[in-house]
Amino acid sequence: MQSQASEFLKETKIVRAGAGAGKTRNLTLRVLDWVKEFFEQEGRAPKLVVTTFTVKATQELRERLLLFASEQGDPLLIDYVRSGNYLQISTIHGVLSSFLRKYGHGIGLDSGFEVISGMDNRKSYFYWARRIMESNPSYEKLLSVYNFSDLAKFLAKYYEGYLLGKDLSPTTSQDIELDLQNRFQDFQSQCKDVGQRVVSLAEGHDSKGKTKENWIQLGNVLLSLSQIDFSEMEDTFSSAIARISRKPSNPAKNPILDDATHKEASELWDQVKDMVKWPEEIFPFVADYQEFNECFQDFANEFVEAFLQDRLQNSSISMSDIEFFAAYLLRKNPDFALSFASEFDYWMIDEFQDTSPEQLHLLKHFIDESPYYLVGDPQQSIYYFRGADQSLFHKEEERLRSGEGGFLLLMKNYRTKPDCMEFINEFMGQFGFASMETRDYKEHEDPEQAAAEFLIADEPLEENWMIANRITELLNEGVAPSDICILSRTKKAMLEISACLQEKEVPHYLHTSGSFYERREILDLLALLKFLVHPHDSQNIIELLRSPWFFVDDEKIFAWVEQKEFSWEQLKNKEDVSIERLALLKEFAEEYGISSALEKSIFESGILESARKYDSSGKREANIWKFLCDLREGERKAFFSPLSYLRRAEELAEVSNEGELEAAAALEPNRVQLMTIHASKGLEFPHVFVCRMNKKSKLSLTMDYYEDDKKFCLPVPQGEDGVKRLPLFSKEKIKQIQQKEKEESLRLLYVALTRAEKCLYLSWSDKIEKNSWLENLSWELSDEIYKREKYSYLVKRSFENVVLAKDLMEHSDWIEQWQGQEQDYFKPLETDSVSKLLEQRTEYGRQQKKGEEEDFYTAEHFKKRMDRAADGTRLHSVLENYVAAVSVQKEDEFVESLSAEESEIIDALLAMDEIPFSELFHRAQLEWGFILKLDSGRIIEGQIDFWAKDDSDNIWLLDYKTGSSGFSDKAFEQLKIYAFALHRFYPEAQINMAIAYVKEGKALIQSYDPNQALPWS
Structure with missing residues (x-):
């Protein structure tokens, strides 16, 4: 940038913007102000990059920019915002993709590379793993311990590490033996310290009796264990356990040990009982780690070479590959980052709290010496499972606040009603969250109304009905369905609550990912497509004939099967309306093509009309069109095979987490929204229900692959049960992961609560689990309303069934304007x-x-x-x-x-x-x-x-x-x-x-x- 640019243009700043504090508005105004200043100072349009977390956020930001620019009435700004040449608003993966398309030739990647699906990516892993396994019989011993699914996971980790530049070596027998010896020495050091304290406290205690003697004995045993050699541990530990049949008690009225010493002694004794198993469960298998790790490294190195070459030659990479390939390209050709950096004048990073270390490393190279603007809220970092590290925000904030840049704190909430915000501040304050400043009450807002309601049931099913009943009351009171949202951590809870809402005929909209191919309308279309492609699948024909669209009575189907007349060649001659329609459709497909036949059937069979009639949200219809468009797009590709398309769809239907999203409805439905907390990020609703508050946070209990900066390790079978386990040093990493997961779980709760504009409804059943959000809850929970200084909350432990008003029921807003209308414009060309x-x-x-x-x-x-x-x-x-x-x-x-x-x-x-x-x-x-x-x-x-x-x-x-x-x-x-x-x-x-x-x-x-x-x- 030119030297006469103002300090404003040169400024690097980080903004911590709390929930509802106007983060998007701040970012929008910053973009426009910076662009105007740049035009004035430099006399040209700036090249600006703004990264957001989701595609939806990029669209929202561009719309905001255009709106604000229009309000300012500046034609220059309006043209700038509309231009894609100067203003690049994209996700981080969009930026990395742009980088690869420009400079990927440096690693042999074609600029027209294709991004393949997760399913196709997994198939590639399996394909190359099998090829390499078949080419070298020495690798087959890996299959004696691991299945191909396990190996594919390990290979993916190793492959990613290679692209990121990790020079990993296999864990050896010496590594494990050294770790065990170090653990033993640490254990002995603790035994000496704790043993001395136990003996001293017990001997100095004024009590008499067996308990005191048992503690003295335990202390002496710990002291004796602190002096033995590592090679003696098997016999010595067994003898110690034989001498101490059980751990002594510590009377509450007259304790022999203080709490800290008692806790340490108890933990040490539990450790003794674990370590006595080492000679039997660990020592015999130490050599196996080295054998399998070294074999796997040879296997993985061959895989990486072949797989990477295949990726580059075929110009096809997965979404996760984009990040890793960018890192790989930077390692091979660092100058490309400088060239890319020179193309831009300024960088703005939104949702910085959800950035991973790898992404930050890449961004630092791209930004180089250009100024940048970071916006985020570490209290809303909820993507640790994707690699996000909230500590990066704190480190960058500390660095810039120390004098290397600017800092702006936005902690006034403009979204939430003041009393509800005060409730959130106090509820989350018990976990150490910073409080938000509240706004003033608006004219229509009632300060006396409860800011939150606790719905407490005896068991989960009752909780579901309490939620459904309370929502029914709100609807009868005049609350719009779209003003209500139910948030959950799991899809299972949403489905259970949805069933209750369905029974009460409450209009609702269930947001789910990875369920497109599980939808009934899509299963029906798949059955129809399979018939057109392969009419000789009898099971599929039965499914088709039992659908409403080509319905045949079950008794008639059974009779055909009994008479052994159930091949299509026999069925097509039957005098049945549905069979005749299918036969005509098959002829139509042979003449006009599969997709044209499918479209014809969509209109003529009633599938589309049914979708419009029974789902006024438009979701079913959108799914139908998405399926048809996807099929047509596939037909235009070289080597398209309908059978392969069907196989892929069936595979995706079996993999529930494949992430094939349902289509979005054309119009925002006026329905109660059900979604996961992650999906609600960035949204807001007047009434927010958060369910299953009593359920424990999901924590990682094991690891299936260990990796640090230098070493990797695979689990190997141990003990009589043959269970595959990693070395003991993996437990420390699991504990670190669990701690981060616990912290993120609380941030997830914070995100859920701060979606509310007016009132919160927190529900649970009485059994409060360990590591749940309510584990240490100390609030009054009797069935009444509680008034505090700045807010009030209501507790409900029972409910009376409420019926939804007839004019509000599920099908009152049917969309029938298309029914019976001729759709000439959809007819295929002759x-x-x-x-x-x-x-x-x-x-x-x-x-x-x-x-x-x-x-x-x-x-x-x-x-x-x-x-x-x-x-x-x-x-x-x-x-x-x-x-x-x-x-x-x-x-x-x-x-x-x-x-x-x-x-x-x-x-x-x-x-x-x-x-x-x-x-x-x-x-x-x-x-x-x-x-x-x-x-x-x-x-x-x-x-x-x-x-x-x-x-x-x-x-x-x-x-x-x-x-x-x-x-x-x-x-x-x-x-x-x-x-x-x-x-x-x-x-x-x-x-x-x-x-x-x-x-x-x-x-x-x-x-x-x-x-x-x-x-x-």
């Missing part, structure tokens, strides 16, 4: 498929086809057709994969992996001198789809399996057959149609039509004559 043109062109008409169908189900004919189909499918697959291998220069490796029969296919093709296969394979266009509109208005649609240009730019249109060359006429007729289409795209090129008969080892070639008229052209 198109002609290539197969239809062939029927018109040849005598291979319907009569001959009918005769063939009559003979189709004889066993001999069926076997011949199936054999031919299998041969053709195998040939197509081999060539498709060979072309892919050629594109990445791996054809030799691919051919080596083929069977002898498959290898002969490639050899046979390359031996055909008439066709320049070696040239064509490098330029092949596979599964090339086209749609042509003729001068007559007729539309032709088709897909070419294989075409390519040779070195002379002549086009070769290729078909490959496993059958006899005696039936080439029809094949050439089909190629002429394809050649006609290609000629429309490439009118100057000479087109050669070639058919390769693999089993005969011969090729037939014809030149396409564009002047020869075709009957339908």
Whole structure:
């Protein structure tokens, strides 16, 4: 930046903005003020980066900026905000993706890389793990202990560590032995200290009796253990436990030991009982750690090399890869970060409290010496499980406040009603949270109304009904459904409460992730799609016929099954309306395509009408359109396979945490909202329910893979039970993780409470669990209202059933404006498929086809057709994969992996001198789809399996057959149609039509004559 820029432009600042303190407003004004100042000082538009945590937040910020710029009436600002060239508002992953697309070539990553799904990423891990395992039998011993799922997790951790630059070495036997010896020495030091105190206190106590003697004995045992050698521990510890049958008591009225000494002595004795197991459960398996860790490292190094090369060559990376690849690129070429940094004048980082150490490392390189502006609230850091580290905010704040930058504190809450905010301040104050300053009451707000209500039930089911009942009361009082939100830590609780709301006919909207393929409307569409692709799946047909859209009575279905008449070939001749509709739909799909048939059915079967009628939120309809759009997008991609699409959808349906979100409704529904606390971040509602307050926080109890800055370690089987365990040093890390999880759990509660604008409703059942939010609650909880100085709260321990007013019930707001309306604009265009043109062109008409169908189900004919189909499918697959291998220069490796029969296919093709296969394979266009509109208005649609240009730019249109060359006429007729289409795209090129008969080892070639008229052209 130029030297005459003002101090304001050069300023680096961190802003701590509490909940409801106007963080987004502050950031918006800062952007506009900074841009205006820069225009005045520099005379040009600044290059500015603003990172937010979510895509939704980026959209909200851009809308705010445009609104504020419009209010200021500054055309220059409005144009600037609208411009994507100067103002980049993005998530951190968006910034990293931009960096990789510009400079990824430094590691061999193509700028057009594709971001693949989590499911596809896991498949890649499994694929490469298996390939490497098969290539080296020495790695198979890993499978004697770990399954492929475990290995994939370990490999993912190791791979990430490699990209981040961690030079990890395997944990050895010496590492574990040294750790055990150090633990033993620490234990002995404690035994000496605590043993001396126990003996001294017990001997000096004025009591007489067995308890005093037992404590003296225990103290002496601890002292004796402090003097033994490590090699003697097995016999000595066993003897000690035999001498002390049980730990002595410490009478409350006249205690022999003080509380601290009693606690330390008890913990040491528990430790003795654990350590006595070492010789049996740990010592014999120490060598196994080194053996398996070293084997895994060799395996993982091969995996990383192959996997990384595959990622780069195929230009496909996962969402998590974006961050790791950016770090990898920086390690390889640090200068790229400087080049990227020079492109921008200023950086603003929103939600800085949710930044991970790896992300901060990258940002520091990108920002370089440019000024920056950080905004966040460490009290709302709730993404530790994603790597966020709230301590980074505190460290940066401390650094900038010490004189290296500016600091701004925004701790006045403008969102929440003052008494409700005072309740939150006191409730969270018991956990050490900083209080927020309250705003003034608004005219319509009642200071006497309870700021919070405690709904206390005897058991969880009753809690669900208390919530549903209280919401019913609020709705009857005139509260809008969309003003109410229920927050939960788990999806299970939301579903249970949703069931109660459903029974009371309360309109509600359940926000869930990873459940798209579990939705009923999507399951119905999947069943229909599977039928169109593969109608011979009897189980799927039953599911389809039991749906409302193609309904057949169960008794009729049962009768068909009993009569062994349940194949589609038998069913399609049944006189049944649903069967006839399915048969017509199948014919439509063959003529117009699968997605067109699916869309036709969506309108005609009642699926769409039902979605509109029974879900006024628009969620079901949005899911239907999302499914159809996803299918159509897939169809446009090369190598699309409907069966593969179905398999992927079924796999995602089985993986509930896959993160395939349900579609968002077009209009915000006026319904009670149910969502997780994480999903509520950044939102606000007048009435907020927080359920299951008594449930313990979910803490990590074990680790399945250990890693620090220098070492990694896999768990190995130990003891008679064979349970896989990590070395003892992993326990310290687990304790650290648990402590951070406990702290984050409280921050999660803080986020939940601060969503409320008017009133909070905290619910639980009487059994309060350890490590829950209520573990140390000391408030008065009798069934009444409690008035405190700045707020009041109400306790309810019972409820009377309340019925929702009829005009507020679930289906009172049905949307029926589309019912019965003709949807002409959704009808598919009348198109002609290539197969239809062939029927018109040849005598291979319907009569001959009918005769063939009559003979189709004889066993001999069926076997011949199936054999031919299998041969053709195998040939197509081999060539498709060979072309892919050629594109990445791996054809030799691919051919080596083929069977002898498959290898002969490639050899046979390359031996055909008439066709320049070696040239064509490098330029092949596979599964090339086209749609042509003729001068007559007729539309032709088709897909070419294989075409390519040779070195002379002549086009070769290729078909490959496993059958006899005696039936080439029809094949050439089909190629002429394809050649006609290609000629429309490439009118100057000479087109050669070639058919390769693999089993005969011969090729037939014809030149396409564009002047020869075709009957339908």
